[in-house]
Amino acid sequence: MWFKAVTTTKFYLMVTLVLSIVSAGYGQDISLAQMSGFIQGTYLNPSAKIDKKLNIGLGSYFLSLETDGPSVNSLLPLGANGKRYLADTDHGFTLGGSQNIFITNDIHTLDLSLKVGGITIMAGHAFKTKCNIIYPTDLVSLLQRGNAPYIGKTLNIAPEINLNSYNELYLGLQKSFGPLDIGVKAKLLFGVANIFTDRSKLDFTTDSEYYQLRFDGDYVVRSSALVKYQGLDDIDFDYQGFSFDNLFYNNRGFGLDIGATYHINEKLSIAASALDLGSITWDFFPRKFTIDGQYSFDGIDVIDLAIDSNLSIQDTLLDLLNVDQSIQKYSTRLNSTFTFSASFKPSDKWLINGMVVYQNLNNASRSFMTLAVMRNLGPVSIGIHETLTTHDYFNIGLSGRIKLGPVAVFAFIDNVPAIFKPLDNNFISGRLSANLQF
């Protein structure tokens, strides 16, 4: 029976996320830098200059999956019965640590820019989802080996989930002041779904006396329109709320992108941007789930068991953690991104970009450096880039562009080897965009 506990539909959902995790979109940002002159370049820096008078972004799809922990095949190998299981593999984990899973899915449906005099006006819509899951090493170790190896030790078993999904309507401006280009986008945000781990303490101890199970919790998860909790064994995800229905009402927020580019000379420029500064206030069924206090399972009372034939150990355990539910409005910050980049264009044939990125996520952050080179071959341009992170030093990505008259199509893929063995890698991302310029 017990192993069935790990094989539930909802659990599978979460696992599916893990299974899918093979990448992070490090290169996505540099790919945008390679798209200078097009409106998609302003996703990275609103001051990135747009060529031509009229630009129409016909859609841009970006998906990025990443983990700083082990890959899927390493963490969850495939068993003989075709099911994945949590292997008893060391992974170099140390108790007390944690691993991140990052998921980003940006869909830009339509972007427009119009140059009027010395000002470029920008507008557009996007549907963005950003998710960050943190799973503690202690939890993995516990599930790999059982709790007996950790008798007397306190383990942190609190996973964190932060998911932000929202619609974005923006209006922006670009203007040049000599060698300095300034750009800004103001965004009206309408939240679609959210899970936010506000507090994440859930300590688990197996007492050495006779192995009592102790929990010490200060765990608060908030959610809008996504999580429905009936009990530890009955948590539903309400995907009906996960739609475009909230495009113009509920869960309103405001965001800001600002950027500046300084052209040192005709070939060299430097730029900086701050993206997604702002927050969303969640007021559509904003649920708050709280585990607060200390709980203990000390075993069964034989007399209770004898006199109550309906006494259920399972129910006793499931009722052990008292999850309090309430409705309470709350706000979450956007996952802000800060970039600093340099662009060198030695000739019309070559474009070299370098960039440092820092992302401030809910309860986590990450940073990386990227170097990219693009070769212009007429209507076709191809590029290659390398990304350096704190835990990964060799991430080669490719990008390409085809430009036929006013039509341009861009494609980009990060961490090329992962295309062939995605489940053995821990990040991959890609972008596909189309654009019209007049």
Place this chain on the structure above:
Amino acid sequence: MLCRLYQSVVTILGFLVLLGTMSCSDLNTGNGLDIGDQEYDLAVPLINTKISVKRLSDVSKSNTSIKIAPDGKATVLYNGEVIRRTVSAIFPPFPGLIPYEITDSVSSVVLQFNQPYQLKKATFQDTKIRFFASTDETEDVDVEMRILELSKDGKQFVTNFKLKYQGTSPTNVLTDEILIDGYTLISNSNTLTFSYKAITKSGKRIKFKRAQMSFDVIKFSYLDGYLGFHRFAVDGSVIDVGLFNNWLSGSFDFSDPKITISVDNAFGLPVRSRVNKMDLTSINGKAVSLQSPFVNTGIDFAYPSFSEIGQIKKTNFVFDKNNSNIREVFNEKTKSIAYDIDALVNPDQDTSIRGFIDGSAFFVVNVAVEVPLLGSINQVVIADTLDLDLKDVNEIISAQFKALISNDFPAQVDVQGYFLDENGKNLEQLFDNAGITLRPAALGANDRAIPGIQEVFNITYDEQRFAKIKAAKKIAFVVKINTTGSDTNRALWIYDNYGIGLKLGSIFKYKKQ
């Protein structure tokens, strides 16, 4: 029980996984993640209990219970059936089979009962009467009928009816039934006197050619007078005494076992018990009769006087070591007590004794065995066997149990268990060596034990040993008990705060099969 404990093990593992996911919707869904082929070491708290005398007293609901005295001393009670008798046992509703003849315009009848009642006062309840009259007169006759001894609220019973001439003689009438609920008969001789006036339409007073009065049923809500001699059985019954069921050897000495007969009586009549049988049967099948002078003479129950109508008088009678041989017989390991008791109403049949019965009166008899837990237990060995089925624990390959046990009783308890196959063959013993010994709690002031010290026992079932017990179909427990000073019959009380504390945890090695 063991299956439920095993269930707790697997549930805890599932629970831990569940905590890890925080997203289980259905524990029985079968898709998604599997568990690995590795061995899991699961540390599980299995039992945390304090089986105290007080708790057993609180939860006991059957005929066996534990009574706690204000000073904490415990007594085991084995209750027999509670016998309840109402007024209908003394004066059952009497059907009005025979009509009473009214022979003259003033005439008396004596009420006929199946017992020699001498009613002084009787109030009817749910009783109806009707009259029959016949005349040869050729005109209508109006009748006023009275019963002189019958009255209600100070008014004598009177009823009127008419004989309507139909052109042929004789003229007969049978009245409708008349409810005399609440009418009281006051008489010294069970007599009813009828007095009637029958007057024709032309004004002539006549006598009936024939007249009768009949009851449907005679039923009273209150009676007093001499109400006859009655003997009815309280009923024979058997009280099971489970105290010695699992005894193998050794001796008990309970200092003061008792059989109590308690009676709640609201009848205003002398009632005496007569013990026809009070046999104590030992676990060996030997039956010995209780010897006591009171078995021969009977026990008179208290009853309310005329000034105490409506009250319940209590009688508690105890057969104990002072008036019977119960101590000697009981300590021969009594398994059951069979009794047969009669209750005698007006046992001396003295008609000068005037008693009463109220309609709601009853008497309740309760026979019980009381065993005050005062005594000694000397080297008593008891054994019990439980069925066992470990086929569902195949995925557990070894276990290390850790038991923390405290014993508050002033008795040393040695415990060993044996895993048996279906043929009773010993496969493996529960504990290592000779088993575990729970040392007696030390005695403090007034021979009351001070709480016992918790002792730790580790029991290891390695893979080989655990494999052996998986084939077990039964587990036999053998327990030896020896109270402090039992060799000199030192009698000690069992108090309500005494108990056995058990905290049991285990580390199971689990591997998916």
